[in-house]
Amino acid sequence: MKYQIACIPGDGIGPEIVAEAKKVLDKIGSKFGHEFLYTEVLMGGVSIDAYGVPLTDEALETARKSDAVLLGAVGGRVGVDSWYDLPPHLRPEAGLLAIRKGLGLFANLRPSYLYPELKKACPLKESIADAGFDMMIVRELTGGLYFGNRETKEVDGVMTAVDTLTYNENEIRRIVVKAFDIAMKRRKKVTSVDKANVLDSSRLWRKIVAEVAKDYPEVTVEDMLVDNCAMQLVKDPAQFDVVVTENMFGDILSDEASMVTGSIGMLSSASLSEGKLGLYEPSHGAAPDIAGQNLANPIATILSAAMMLRYSFDLDQEADAVEAAVKQVLKDGIRTVDIMTEGCTQVSCSGMGDAICDRI
Numbered sequence: 001m002k003y004q005i006a007c008i009p010g011d012g013i014g015p016e017i018v019a020e021a022k023k024v025l026d027k028i029g030s031k032f033g034h035e036f037l038y039t040e041v042l043m044g045g046v047s048i049d050a051y052g053v054p055l056t057d058e059a060l061e062t063a064r065k066s067d068a069v070l071l072g073a074v075g076g077r078v079g080v081d082s083w084y085d086l087p088p089h090l091r092p093e094a095g096l097l098a099i100r101k102g103l104g105l106f107a108n109l110r111p112s113y114l115y116p117e118l119k120k121a122c123p124l125k126e127s128i129a130d131a132g133f134d135m136m137i138v139r140e141l142t143g144g145l146y147f148g149n150r151e152t153k154e155v156d157g158v159m160t161a162v163d164t165l166t167y168n169e170n171e172i173r174r175i176v177v178k179a180f181d182i183a184m185k186r187r188k189k190v191t192s193v194d195k196a197n198v199l200d201s202s203r204l205w206r207k208i209v210a211e212v213a214k215d216y217p218e219v220t221v222e223d224m225l226v227d228n229c230a231m232q233l234v235k236d237p238a239q240f241d242v243v244v245t246e247n248m249f250g251d252i253l254s255d256e257a258s259m260v261t262g263s264i265g266m267l268s269s270a271s272l273s274e275g276k277l278g279l280y281e282p283s284h285g286a287a288p289d290i291a292g293q294n295l296a297n298p299i300a301t302i303l304s305a306a307m308m309l310r311y312s313f314d315l316d317q318e319a320d321a322v323e324a325a326v327k328q329v330l331k332d333g334i335r336t337v338d339i340m341t342e343g344c345t346q347v348s349c350s351g352m353g354d355a356i357c358d359r360i
């Protein structure tokens with residue numbers, strides 16, 4: 001099969017890590033008989049330099065016409081890069097918001113997996129880290145409190161601010177269906193997180209979850225209050241498989257879940273639309289402090305490419321092969337500088353890409 005991928009290297013370490021992800025995809029292509037065709041798209045600071053805006057309409061159209069989008073990272077240093085002298089809507093990060101909106105990406109997936117070899121980076125108690133964890137946080141990305149009406153005004157002489165949290169049943173159903181579909185590809189458990197003891201939007205959320213669950217008899221479902229979930233993530237993260245939740249709860253919980261792994265260079269992510277089109281990117285930023293030195297850890301981007309294989313192309317076996325190669329590299333003691341420990345072998349960004357390809 002042929003797959004058309006829009007590639008957005010972006011700024012900072014972006015070009016270095018995307019190059020390694022492409023290397024791994026090409027290895028998968030030659031091993032499993034697929035062809036990945038890349039169209040390079042400018043976004044972020046490099047697009048500002050070329051066109052004066054962080055994302056052109058043409059660039060967005062190229063992304064929209066692709067089967068999937070692979071993104072490195074965008075952004076630079078405030079006070080150093082002239083991009084930050086521009087108004088906020090023309091700065092590099094505005095490209096991110098524009099592409100997410102333009103592609104209708106409403107589901108954000110953030111896996112959180114503790115590699116046994118990186119257990120020492122886990123900030124949790126040893127007994128909890130020993131049990132390991134492997135979960136996927138599915139966050140609604142385009143509704144809720146961040147998109148509702150808001151205003152600040154004086155009421156009876158007192159400054160008062162209002163933010164509105166709105167969800168309709170269609171917005172809830174489509175993200176919940178995504179979560180159940182993902183659970184079917186994993187350990188078949190969904191934890192739906194809400195605040196149904198207080199919020200109407202959460203009570204509707206719970207009702208829709210119960211309705212959708214009827215179509216997935218193989219999946220175990222539980223409802224959990226968000227405050228309890230925040231505690232359970234540090235007390236017993238092994239209990240979770242797929243966690244689905246609304247925008248703001250997901251914003252907070254996905255950061256909590258990823259930080260308990262302790263390794264920023266390992267965290268992949270995907271943002272999915274109604275169809276198969278998705279945007280795949282590492283959870284970290286452009287790391288301008290190490291850009292251009294061949295030092296960055298490309299694993300988060302390579303694992304994002306594995307998510308692309310699984311969720312946009314339905315190539316589960318190929319995604320498994322990438323994930324297995326990453327696990328093997330870590331078992332073999334190969335490390336980039338950010339995850340280096342005594343007794344291991346330090347490699348560069350491209351060295352890590354080569355080592356992963358060798359194990360596919």
Ligand code: NAD
Binds near residue numbers: 075284287296300
């Ligand atoms: P960052 O994630 O870029 O870097 C934080 C720290 O982690 C740095 O010390 C960096 O060297 C290190 N780091 C990050 N990724 C690494 C990797 N793959 N390998 C090794 N070390 C890595 O966060 P920041 O410094 O707050 O932001 C830098 C720029 O990136 C800013 O302009 C910010 O706006 C932007 N940013 C972009 C995205 C995105 O494109 N999605 C996300 C977050 C931040």
